[in-house]
Amino acid sequence: MATSDAIIKITSCSKHFGPVRAIDDVSFDIARGEFFSLLGASGCGKTTLLRLLAGFEQPTKGNIFIDGQGMAGVAPNHRPTNMVFQSYAIFPHLDVRRNIGYGLRDAGLSKKELDGKIDQMLELIKLPGFGSRAAHQLSGGQRQRIALARALIKRPKVLLLDEPLGALDKKLREEMQLELRALQRNVGITFVFVTHDQEEALTMSDRIAVISQGKVLQIDTPTSLYESPNCKEVAGFIGTMNFFDGTVKSMEEANAVVDAGPLGDVRTRPFAAKLPASGASITVAIRPEKINLNPSRPSASHNVIEGRMSAAAYLGDRSHYYVAVKGRNAPIAVAAQNVNAARSWLGGQDQPVWLSWREDSVILLDR
Amino acid sequence: MTSPAPIVRQDSRIQRFFLRHEWARGYALLSPTLAVMVLAMCLPVFMLAAHSFWTQNYLTIDETFTLANYEQALGWLWGAEGAKPIYIRLLWKSMQISFGVTVTTLILAYPFAYFLAFKVRRNKNLWIILISVPFLTSYLLRVFTWKIILGFNGVINSGLMSLGIISEPLEFLLYNPTAVLIVLAHAWAAFAILPIYVSLEKIDRSLLEAATDLGDGPFRRFWRITWPLSVPGVIASGLLVFIPTVGDYVTPKLVGGTEGIMIGNIIQSQFGKANNWPLGSALSIVMAIAITIVVLIFLYVMSLGRVRAK
Amino acid sequence: MSTRADAGQPVEYSPSKVVEGNRYGWLFVYAVLYIAFLYVPPLFLPLFSFNDSIYVAFPIKGFTFEWYRQMAKSTGLLDALYNSLKVGAVVCLASTLFGMLAAKAMTRYTMPGKGPMASFIMLPLVVPGIILGIALLVLTNQVGLELSLFTIGVSHVLICVPFGMLVLISRLEGFDKSLEEASLDLGVNAWKTFWRVTVPLALPGIIASIMLTFLISFDEFILAFFLAGNEVTLPIYIWSQLRFPAKLPSVLALGTLILTVTMVLVAVAEWIRRRGTATTKPTAG
Numbered sequence: 027m028a029t030s031d032a033i034i035k036i037t038s039c040s041k042h043f044g045p046v047r048a049i050d051d052v053s054f055d056i057a058r059g060e061f062f063s064l065l066g067a068s069g070c071g072k073t074t075l076l077r078l079l080a081g082f083e084q085p086t087k088g089n090i091f092i093d094g095q096g097m098a099g100v101a102p103n104h105r106p107t108n109m110v111f112q113s114y115a116i117f118p119h120l121d122v123r124r125n126i127g128y129g130l131r132d133a134g135l136s137k138k139e140l141d142g143k144i145d146q147m148l149e150l151i152k153l154p155g156f157g158s159r160a161a162h163q164l165s166g167g168q169r170q171r172i173a174l175a176r177a178l179i180k181r182p183k184v185l186l187l188d189e190p191l192g193a194l195d196k197k198l199r200e201e202m203q204l205e206l207r208a209l210q211r212n213v214g215i216t217f218v219f220v221t222h223d224q225e226e227a228l229t230m231s232d233r234i235a236v237i238s239q240g241k242v243l244q245i246d247t248p249t250s251l252y253e254s255p256n257c258k259e260v261a262g263f264i265g266t267m268n269f270f271d272g273t274v275k276s277m278e279e280a281n282a283v284v285d286a287g288p289l290g291d292v293r294t295r296p297f298a299a300k301l302p303a304s305g306a307s308i309t310v311a312i313r314p315e316k317i318n319l320n321p322s323r324p325s326a327s328h329n330v331i332e333g334r335m336s337a338a339a340y341l342g343d344r345s346h347y348y349v350a351v352k353g354r355n356a357p358i359a360v361a362a363q364n365v366n367a368a369r370s371w372l373g374g375q376d377q378p379v380w381l382s383w384r385e386d387s388v389i390l391l392d393r
Numbered sequence: 394m395t396s397p398a399p400i401v402r403q404d405s406r407i408q409r410f411f412l413r414h415e416w417a418r419g420y421a422l423l424s425p426t427l428a429v430m431v432l433a434m435c436l437p438v439f440m441l442a443a444h445s446f447w448t449q450n451y452l453t454i455d456e457t458f459t460l461a462n463y464e465q466a467l468g469w470l471w472g473a474e475g476a477k478p479i480y481i482r483l484l485w486k487s488m489q490i491s492f493g494v495t496v497t498t499l500i501l502a503y504p505f506a507y508f509l510a511f512k513v514r515r516n517k518n519l520w521i522i523l524i525s526v527p528f529l530t531s532y533l534l535r536v537f538t539w540k541i542i543l544g545f546n547g548v549i550n551s552g553l554m555s556l557g558i559i560s561e562p563l564e565f566l567l568y569n570p571t572a573v574l575i576v577l578a579h580a581w582a583a584f585a586i587l588p589i590y591v592s593l594e595k596i597d598r599s600l601l602e603a604a605t606d607l608g609d610g611p612f613r614r615f616w617r618i619t620w621p622l623s624v625p626g627v628i629a630s631g632l633l634v635f636i637p638t639v640g641d642y643v644t645p646k647l648v649g650g651t652e653g654i655m656i657g658n659i660i661q662s663q664f665g666k667a668n669n670w671p672l673g674s675a676l677s678i679v680m681a682i683a684i685t686i687v688v689l690i691f692l693y694v695m696s697l698g699r700v701r702a703k
Numbered sequence: 704m705s706t707r708a709d710a711g712q713p714v715e716y717s718p719s720k721v722v723e724g725n726r727y728g729w730l731f732v733y734a735v736l737y738i739a740f741l742y743v744p745p746l747f748l749p750l751f752s753f754n755d756s757i758y759v760a761f762p763i764k765g766f767t768f769e770w771y772r773q774m775a776k777s778t779g780l781l782d783a784l785y786n787s788l789k790v791g792a793v794v795c796l797a798s799t800l801f802g803m804l805a806a807k808a809m810t811r812y813t814m815p816g817k818g819p820m821a822s823f824i825m826l827p828l829v830v831p832g833i834i835l836g837i838a839l840l841v842l843t844n845q846v847g848l849e850l851s852l853f854t855i856g857v858s859h860v861l862i863c864v865p866f867g868m869l870v871l872i873s874r875l876e877g878f879d880k881s882l883e884e885a886s887l888d889l890g891v892n893a894w895k896t897f898w899r900v901t902v903p904l905a906l907p908g909i910i911a912s913i914m915l916t917f918l919i920s921f922d923e924f925i926l927a928f929f930l931a932g933n934e935v936t937l938p939i940y941i942w943s944q945l946r947f948p949a950k951l952p953s954v955l956a957l958g959t960l961i962l963t964v965t966m967v968l969v970a971v972a973e974w975i976r977r978r979g980t981a982t983t984k985p986t987a988g
Contacts, residue, residue, distance in 0.1 A: 082884055084413045099409030102887040115885035118878070119903045129889030180889060419812030423820060426805040426864060430824055433861040437838035444841050505737045508730040522969060523738060527745045529965040531922055533941050534958040538744040541751065546760035548747070555762075582741055632829065640831030643924060647945070657833050664837055664929060674841065677834050684831070 033058040033183060033216050034079065039088035041074055041240075048074040049085070050240035056184075056218060056233075061210050063219045063227040066237035067263075072220045073112075075237070076186050079218060081105045093183050108177035109186040112193075114169040116161045122148075123157035125172055129180045147175040150209070167198050174206075178213060187219045191226065203229050224264050228252065236260050258391050261311050268317075268358050270310040271393065274302050282390065286310045288353035293328045294388035302390060309391040314361040316387035319347060320380040321371045330382045333358065335375055340364075349379060444674035454670065462675035480659065480676060484683060487655040490570055491638040494577040495631050501578065502585035502630065507619075509586070510593035521590075524583045532580065536647050539576045543567040543648070568650025576644050585630040592626025593619070628695060632688060639684050640677075656680055748962060752955040759951050770952040774960075777953060783940035784957075787921050790852050790936055794859040795917035801860070802867025802912055807901070809868070810875040811883070825865045832925035835861065840929045850932035858926040863916035870915060874908025875901075907975055914972050918965065 032055035041049040048071045056062045064072040077083045078090060081102035090097040092106055108129070117125050126144050135143070148154045151171040156164075164172065170190055177185055191199045191206075207230050210217050221227050227234045228248040235245045236259075244251060244260045255261035258269065272286035282302070286292045292310055302308050324330055333349040336357045344364055348357035358381065372379075411418050445462055448455040468476025509520055527535070542548045543566040550562040566572065596619065604614040642657030649655070656676065663673025755765035774780060808814075809821055827835060839858050843850060882904065886896040902909070924938035931939050941957075944950040 080884075080888055081412075082887075099412055101408070101412055101892075102884070103890045103892050107888075109885070109888045111881045111885055113879050113881050115879060115881040117882060117885070117900060128886070129891070132891070132895075176885075176889065415812050416814035419808045419814035419817070422804050422808035422812070426801040426824060426868070427820070429801055429860060429864060430826075433839065433857050434827060434830075434835065437842040438834070440842040440845055441834070441838040501737065501740075504730060504733050508734045512728075512730055518973065520734075522973060524741060526966055526969060527741045529918055529922075529969065530745045530748065530962045531938060531941060531958055533924055533938055533945070534748060534955070535745055537945060538747045541747050541759055542744060544760070546758070551760070551762065579740070579744065582737075636829045637831050640833040641925075642833060657831075660833060660837065661928075664840065670841065673837060677837055680831070681834055 031058045032056060033060075033093055034218070035091040036075075037089050037091070039078065039085045039090060041071075041078060041083055042086045047240045049078065051088070052240070052242050053088075054235060054242060054245055056216060059214055059216055061207065061217045061219065061230060061232045063221060063231040063234045064237055065221060065224060065227040065234050065263075068222055070237045071240040072222075072237045073188060074240075076109075076188055076218065076220050079184065080107055080109050080186050106183040107186055108180045108182040108184075109188065110170075110173045110177050110190045112188040112190070114173040114190075114193075116164070116169050116172055118161045120161065121157070122153075122159045122161070122164070122172055125161065126157075126175045126179055128176060143179055147179050150178070150213075151175045166193055167202065170194065170202065174209075178215070182215060184216045184218060187217060189220055189222070191221075192223075199226075206230065228264070236263060238263075254389065255311075255391070258309055258311070258393075261389065261391060266314050266359055266361075268312045268314065270312075270354075272308055272310045274304050274306045274308060277302065277304050284308065284310055284388075284390070288351050289331055291328065292388060293385050294390060295385050307393045309393050311389040311391055312383055312387055314346070314359040315344075315363075316383055317358065317360045318382045319349075319360055319362055320382060323380050324382045326382055329385065329388075330380060332378060332380055335372070335377045335379055337375070338372070347379075349381060351381075441674050442678060444671050445678050447671045449669045449671050462672045463679070465672060466675050466679050480656070480679075483654065483656045483659055484680060486570070487639050487657070487680075488683070488687065490573055490577070490653075490655060491635050493574050494581065494638050495635040497574065497578040498581050498585040498634050499589075499627060499631055502582060503589055503627070506586050506589035506593055506626075509590050510596075521587075524586060528580075528583050533643065533647075535580060536576055536644050539572070539579070539648055540567065543572055543575075567648055568653060570649065570653045572648040572650075573645050573653045573655070576648050577638050577641065580644070581634045581638065584633050588629040588633065589623060589626040592623045592629075596622050624695070628692070631691075636684055636688065640680060745962065748955050749959040752952065752959045754952070757949060757952065759948070759955065770956040771960075774953040774956045777950075780937075780940060780953070780957060783935050783937045786852055786934050787937040790856050790859065791917045791920040794856050794863055794920040795913045797856075798860045798863035798867045798916045799871075799909060799912040801864045802869075802871050802916075803905070803909065805864070805868045806871035806875050809872055811880055821868075824868060827862045828865050832862070833929075836926040836929035839926070843930070850930055852932075852934050852936070854930040854932070855927045855936060856920075858930050859920040859923055862923070862926065863919050866919060867912040867916050870912040871905060871908050874905050874911075877908075878904050907978075910975055911972060914968060918968075921961075 034056040036055070037053050039049055039052050040047065050071075052075070064075055066072045074083060078085055079092075081097065081100060081104075084098070097105065117128065120128065123144055126147050127140055130140055130143065133140075144157065145154070148157060151174060153168060153171055153175075156168070156172075159168075161169075170193075173190070187206075191202050194202060203226060206217075219227075219230065228251075231248060233245060233247055234251055236243045236251065238259055244256045246254075251260065251264055255264065261267045262269070270286040270289055270292075272284040272289075272292065275283040275285050275291065277283075282294050284292045284294065289310070294310075318324075323332070331351055333351040335347060336350040337348040339346040342364070345362055347360040347362070349360055350357045360381065411421065444454070446458050446460070448457070448459055448461065464473050465476060466480045468474075469478040469481055505524075509517060513520055540547070544550070545562050545564065545567070547566070549566060550559075553559045554562065600618055600622075601614060604618045609617060639655075640657045640660070641655065642661045645653045645655045645658055649658075660673050660676050660680070663669045663676065667673075750763070751759050752770055753766050753768070754763050755767035755769070756763075805824055809817065835858065839854065839861075840850075843854050848854065883896055883900050886900045887893065891899065922938060923936075924942065927936050927939055928942070935943075937957075941954055944954050
């Protein structure tokens with residue numbers, strides 16, 4: 027994504043509620059036409075950030091620019107943003123048609139024009155013919171679509187979505203994820219999407235900002251976030267991760283040897299951006315699916331360790347194994363696709379197994 | 394897709410100030426109501442307090458500072474010359490009557506509130522309306538109907554006489570403190586029910602199930618769970634009844650006779666026949682302070698009790 | 704609780720047997736007796752308003768409309784009724800407006816000192832009426848204002864605002880703040896949002912507040928007694944008539960009439976409230 031064409035610019039923005047720093051000196055850009063997610067646990071400040079963009083809160087420090095224009099002192103009703111609320115906020119005293127047309131009531135359109143736009147929206151959200159339904163006759167999924175149509179009819183420069191799928195059940199949620207993504211491509215409007223569900227963020231977004239305690243930890247594409255997290259917190263928040271404490275033994279041209287305690291010496295190729303110095307205390311991280319499970323000692327000379335099977339969980343398409351190794355309390359998590367029938371050589375608990383991994387599967391993080 | 398760019402408008406400085414500060418918006422909205430309260434309550438009460446330090450000279454008021462009114466009202470306590478005990482005694486009697494009214498009302502109201510909260514499943518609102526409708530008739534007429542019931546030719550007397558139980562009408566029914574107590578307890582019944590009902594209704598039903606599950610019988614369960622959780626409602630009800638009834642002058646005047654007179658009647662007469670506004674002001678200030686002290690002591694004792702319970 | 708047998712049936716919330724106990728036990732009997740205790744005294748009003756005797760006492764003599772006829776002819780009474788309606792109408796609108804502003808501030812904004820401010824506004828609920836009455840009397844006298852229906856009205860607004868605020872706070876808490884935010888977000892300014900979203904959604908509460916404050920003002924005596932000038936309200940008129948036995952039956956007739964009208968109003972209010980909750984409660988789906 028080219029950040030040169032930024033529609034939103036957030037410059038060293040802070041928002042304090044009394045002593046609480048809900049947003050703490052945050053700066054980043056969102057590109058035009060991007061599907062951008064704010065991901066974090068509840069209470070991390072992601073919703074506050076969204077409300078700063080919408081104008082419901084004003085930053086304590088810093089500024090926000092939307093399409094080049096400073097937003098300080100611009101009321102929510104004068105901003106080129108629209109929002110889909112977590113509760114959807116469908117007006118209960120208005121029918122579907124009036125809900126969708128609500129924001130255009132004072133736009134000076136003729137009744138025919140307005141009706142045309144509303145019908146177009148009903149078409150877009152696949153609810154044609156629902157115009158005269160009362161608000162209380164709608165299901166959760168329908169409310170969500172109407173909230174979306176009500177915001178999109180305003181043709182905002184940025185659409186803000188506050189956990190819009192949180193209230194839906196799992197199946198509908200997955201359906202809506204794809205639909206929302208397709209809709210965003212279709213209308214070409216920048217979406218800023220708040221969620222606490224990392225899978226949802228990975229599925230839908232062009233880029234994701236991981237937020238914790240009011241700070242942005244990392245902004246990246248889903249792949250980069252997963253494959254090369256820049257800190258322990260991001261690595262732990264997205265997917266599952268095995269962490270080991272280690273000390274750098276030697277570092278030669280991105281070829282590192284790390285003493286990782288119970289794992290022994292781990293060889294790795296850290297990416298060039300940040301090379302830890304020799305002797306530095308660091309964290310070694312390996313994803314469960316990047317670890318191979320072997321019945322006997324593989325031939326490789328390094329990145330191999332023996333363990334004992336402590337638990338296994340069969341999940342259909344894949345299995346999760348937990349392997350105990352000497353000198354470490356927590357078992358190592360291993361995930362394997364069940365491509366062929368489940369590993370027949372695996373016996374019961376306490377069976378000795380060998381774990382191995384490739385050099386480029388190892389991520390080095392600051393302790 | 395090209396969209397017509399919405400015009401972003403920059404607001405004026407005042408608007409931006411309000412936009413930036415939520416508290417400023419809140420207080421701006423609140424200020425008209427606060428102004429009404431200050432002008433119609435604080436200012437008058439301040440004036441009342443000022444009056445209590447002045448002196449009535451027939452039709453005019455001498456505005457030199459004096460404590461004479463308070464000496465007249467309370468002087469008996471420290472044996473000031475010429476001070477009469479009547480004001481202290483009336484205040485004490487009013488407190489006693491109000492306390493009696495409060496206790497009676499609470500004891501009568503609690504089981505009803507309990508019934509409403511736990512036994513009524515549907516149409517709770519109908520029951521609430523049912524108890525409030527009698528209170529929508531004129532307060533004066535409601536008090537007056539008690540005169541019809543308790544009076545010399547009243548319902549009770551004529552009923553008992555026609556049954557041959559008594560031959561002469563009973564005279565002790567009306568015009569005494571007991572009559573005041575009965576009438577006030579009736580007048581405040583609905584107000585006492587609501588706070589208790591609300592506090593009972595808020596109790597999570599699973600707490601009661603848990604208590605039963607852990608082996609409590611109905612009475613132990615009530616005593617250990619329901620009652621402690623409803624105490625805030627009982628306190629609220631008690632204060633709601635006690636505070637206004639201390640100063641009541643209508644009921645004592647209509648059904649109290651000479652024995653049933655309360656402090657409110659004396660205060661009222663200072664602004665009427667007796668025409669001594671400064672003394673009336675001083676008496677009402679004394680009454681307000683006395684009520685406040687009683688309420689604070691009561692709340693303090695309750696908080697002690699609750700700390701110990703913890 | 705729900706077993707296989709009732710799966711698929713609409714499951715209604717039912718309190719457990721433990722708490723429920725016997726529905727029509729002694730508590731039910733007590734409740735009925737309590738209701739009787741509340742109702743019997745006021746019911747003597749209609750009884751004696753039709754009694755063909757100038758004395759309000761037993762035994763009942765016979766049926767008559769005479770007292771209603773007298774009531775309709777009594778100019779003093781009708782003037783007082785008119786005054787009460789006038790004061791009540793202004794008071795209920797003013798106190799609902801002030802209550803609405805305060806309730807909106809209390810429910811929608813965070814600000815320092817909110818709790819103390821709420822307590823301050825509710826103070827008239829716990830200050831004995833006689834003190835508020837004489838305090839206003841003293842002030843009115845001090846600034847040289849004439850006692851009139853206006854001074855009565857001011858005192859009534861004072862005691863009605865807390866009720867209006869409480870009713871409206873509970874109504875405003877009943878719907879999501881984000882509905883108002885959504886309206887702002889869609890480009891509608893704060894003033895129009897108030898009229899297009901807040902007022903329609905709070906309407907049942909607004910009506911309840913208007914009716915409640917009207918009834919309080921209509922029946923208020925303790926404050927009005929001190930603050931009335933030449934023009935009196937109905938309770939003051941009734942008070943003056945209680946000393947004259949001959950006037951009493953027509954006062955009872957009036958009381959009966961007021962009781963009937965209020966009951967109708969309460970029924971209407973409950974009907975509106977039910978419709979209100981039916982249309983604003985979303986059905987989960």
